[in-house]
Amino acid sequence: MIPNPIGFAIDADEEEAEMVLAIDIGNTNIVIGCVENDEILFNERVSTNHKATDLEYAIQIKNIFEIHNINPFSLEGAVMSSVVPSITETMENAIKKLTGCTPIIVGPGVKTGLRIMTDNPAQLGSDLVVDAVAGIKHYNTPLIIIDMGTATTVSVIDSDESYLGTLIIPGMRTSLDALVSGAAQLPKVKLDTPKRVVAKNTAESMANGILFYTASGLDGCIERIEEELGRKCTVVATGGLAGSVVPLCKQEIIHDDDLLLKGLMIIYEKNK
Numbered sequence: 560m561i562p563n564p565i566g567f568a569i570d571a572d573e574e575e576a577e578m579v580l581a582i583d584i585g586n587t588n589i590v591i592g593c594v595e596n597d598e599i600l601f602n603e604r605v606s607t608n609h610k611a612t613d614l615e616y617a618i619q620i621k622n623i624f625e626i627h628n629i630n631p632f633s634l635e636g637a638v639m640s641s642v643v644p645s646i647t648e649t650m651e652n653a654i655k656k657l658t659g660c661t662p663i664i665v666g667p668g669v670k671t672g673l674r675i676m677t678d679n680p681a682q683l684g685s686d687l688v689v690d691a692v693a694g695i696k697h698y699n700t701p702l703i704i705i706d707m708g709t710a711t712t713v714s715v716i717d718s719d720e721s722y723l724g725t726l727i728i729p730g731m732r733t734s735l736d737a738l739v740s741g742a743a744q745l746p747k748v749k750l751d752t753p754k755r756v757v758a759k760n761t762a763e764s765m766a767n768g769i770l771f772y773t774a775s776g777l778d779g780c781i782e783r784i785e786e787e788l789g790r791k792c793t794v795v796a797t798g799g800l801a802g803s804v805v806p807l808c809k810q811e812i813i814h815d816d817d818l819l820l821k822g823l824m825i826i827y828e829k830n831k
Contacts (some may be wrong), residue, residue: 577635580620580658581823583686584641584650586709587732588799591620592820593629599817601627604799609645616653637662638827640685640819663830665689670829674721686819687714687725690797693822695720698793698813703784705777705812707798709733713780717788726780731769731800738765752803774807781810 578600583590589607593600603623608615624631637654639662641647647664654662663669665685671692675683686706691714694704702716710733713726729737731750739745748762756771758764785792796805797818805814815821 578629578633579824579827580631580634580637580654580660580662581820581827582637582639582650582654582662583689583819583823584639584643584646585686586643587730588708589650590819591623592817592823593624593627593634594820594824597824599820600629602817602820607643607646609643611646611649613649613652613656616650617657620653621657631658634658634660636660636827636831638665638823638830639663640665640689640823642684642686663827665823665826669826671826672829674719676721676723677725683722683725684712687712688722689819689822689826690714691716691722691822692825693818694795696825697815697818697821698795701788701790701792703781703792703794704818705794705796705798705801706818707731707796707800707804711773711777711798713777713784715784715788715792718790728776731773731804735765735769750800750803752806770804770807774804774809777804777812778808778810781812 578593578595581592581594585607587607588604590604592602605619637658637660651662654660665688671688673688673691677683690704690706694702695716700716700720701718704714706712709730711728711730715723717723739747746762748766750766750770753767753770756767758767781794794810794812795815796812797815801814805812
């Protein structure tokens with residue numbers, strides 16, 4: 560067994576393992592996952608910390624690896640997308656410090672295979688690119704992808720696998736935080752899937768209101784997009800809050816919490 564600077568012991572078989580670290584940096588959460596031979600070993604979320612150093616992020620990732628009994632020196636490589644430029648380099652350095660790998664960063668010059676038909680393709684967020692790449696690979700087109708985070712985004716891919724455009728909506732937690740900050744007597748609430756529509760107390764009223772309002776809005780957006788395309792679409796939802804909303808929607812929606820990791824791995828394979 561071979562020692563390494565972080566204190567793990569490396570078995571000879573582990574050295575040959577082909578595991579990849581995949582990270583997506585969002586405004587509220589960072590998705591951290593590890594994939595081996597198309598199998599997602601774990602998918603974790605941590606809070607985005609704009610003040611954290613590369614060492615602090617490295618320690619955070621190391622702790623996640625330890626929880627899942629994974630040796631960071633077994634990694635073949637790493638891939639990362641980010642919509643928070645101020646953290647991108649910090650996380651890149653953290654990955655190098657922990658694993659010795661230089662991550663592939665989704666952005667200009669990186670092969671994705673996605674045809675983007677928007678007015679300015681360079682403005683499209685890397686997370687939306689990654690979602691679309693995974694959606695095209697794993698689901699039938701035309702395709703609507705809903706990503707529920709700080710903002711709720713609705714991406715549209717046509718039957719020719721071209722990215723047509725996006726709707727951007729304030730996220731549920733963003734909307735609730737704005738409501739709480741503007742009303743002294745309103746509490747912060749949890750966003751669990753409700754058992755009924757009509758609420759009986761203030762916290763339940765707020766949670767039910769935003770959840771059913773979002774679900775109804777997504778149903779309406781899907782209906783209008785399908786009318787504009789003239790075809791039924793496969794609809795896929797991902798993101799931290801999707802699991803609470805999808806069961807409330809009347810449209811048929813596939814919940815895929817691993818969509819970002821799948822897309823990052825596809826892009827990694829195209830560029831490694």
